[in-house]
Amino acid sequence: MEKTVNQKAWFLVLPVLLLVAFSAVIPLMTVVNYSVQDTFGNNQFFWAGLEWFEEMLRSERMWDALGRQLMFSGIILAIEIPLGIFVALNMPKSGFWSSFCLVLMSLPLLIPWNVVGTIWQIFGRVDIGLLGYTLDALGINYNYTQDILAAWVTIIVMDVWHWTSLVALLAFAGLKSIPDAYYQAAKIDQASRWKVFRFIELPKMMGVLMIAILLRFMDSFMIYTEPFVVTGGGPGNATTLLSIDLVKMALGQFDLGPAAAFSIMYFLVILLISWVFYTVMTNLDKREG
């Protein structure tokens, strides 16, 4: 659509600008402030320069958390994206069963995140949980509070349970926008099922899939509540992801300087990824006209 230039449109945007400035810029400035100062308590601060940043960059703790975070995001993307596409391909296209599936699939998305954690914490318990009890009865040694592997499997299965539907819903929306003519043409050419997927469905889903991948990456990158409720970051530090580590540092130990430096670097990474996201999306918008 042709847009006209109109500087007065700023007045329409002003409320958003003020509100988001209040709830984003002021807090961020506090963080910046802390990140360059040190304190001996009693609200006496003095300039510390980039000391905290250097300390954080040298700290193994942060690099370990970042490594675990990347591993977590990588694994859940590798499972959720293909599984989501597969589910979308198998969904009924229209009618009652389509709505039925849509509603049931959306259910996990609407559960408060700590309840998601609670559900899986209970579900995986060997004494009272269906999953834990069944695995135990099958003779598999499963204990997510003691065993690192079991803890990781639990939080990954939990995330797959929680968010695969999002990928499936987006892929389904992409599939539905493909006109029937494409499939008829493929039938005339006697294209195999794989070729229909590879050359018709996948390219047509690419736009929404990019959104799904980036959303899942971002949200898994800042995940806090669900793994915290299930494992509390343990056993040891085995499932301490970036946000869990940050909250531990800022609100638990009140190490304001390092936590603030950590926050800023965390935020810069997010900013970089958001920029990629934005570029991809605006390019997609342009291609569609």
Next chain:
Amino acid sequence: MADMTVNQTASRGLSLPKINSRAVVMTLYLLFLLLPIYWLLNMSLKTNTEILNEFTLWPRDLTFANYATILTDPAWYMGYVNSLIYVSLNTVISLAVALPAAYAFSRYHFMGDKHLFFWLLTNRMAPPAVFALPFFQLYSSVGLFDTHIAVALAHCLFNVPLAVWILEGFMRGVPKEIDETAYIDGYSFGAFFVKIFTPLIASGIGVAAFFCFMFSWVELLLSRTLTTVDAKPIAAIMTRTQGASGIDWGVLAAAGILTIVPGALVIYFVRNYIAKGFALGRV
């Protein structure tokens, strides 16, 4: 003609087992989704003795006592009231400021519009963990700590950008000629916006409201950090089931089930727009 009928029957004959395999996949997936929820529901209807001493797939000794505990104790049900208050406040504030902004983004070019749009998006992507401590200090210093409005404003951080993006996606679908015709007919901007434009994007407003509601409802880190007693959300109250005598599993499960209810109730109405909402209005 004869060929076509043969072809059709052939393809129908082939697609019959395919439909079955689809049904199998969907059944398995939905089972996977529903099993943990079923288990929670199952537990919420049992007594603690049954939960801890027997392993039963359905409640032998059906009880609603766990739900009764929650619905009669103000310390419990006020959690739901608090959550609903700040979630509704947040939805209203987010929509009120996002509507004009989304209109501006969808209709006009102005200085810095692209940068502003991007900056809004970065806030949707900002990790709540980064903001927890500064929010705590900000709202304490202005005397809003432990109030509903503080949580509602804090959640605006990610809900306002989301609402702007979703609404902009819907508004772009409305032809600009409608605006121009209305202005020629002598409508002022305000009258046009309320009387003509708002009804046209009603479904978009519904979807944006649903997503604001949802993300404010599921968030815990910020709402827990900003409240202690008066505005404590239900999700945070759930942790208090850990008493001296161990965890009250039945009540915990019942509280969990009750938090699923509001989402489950409204989801039917937006089922066809959920994907569009998650794609920030871009499907």
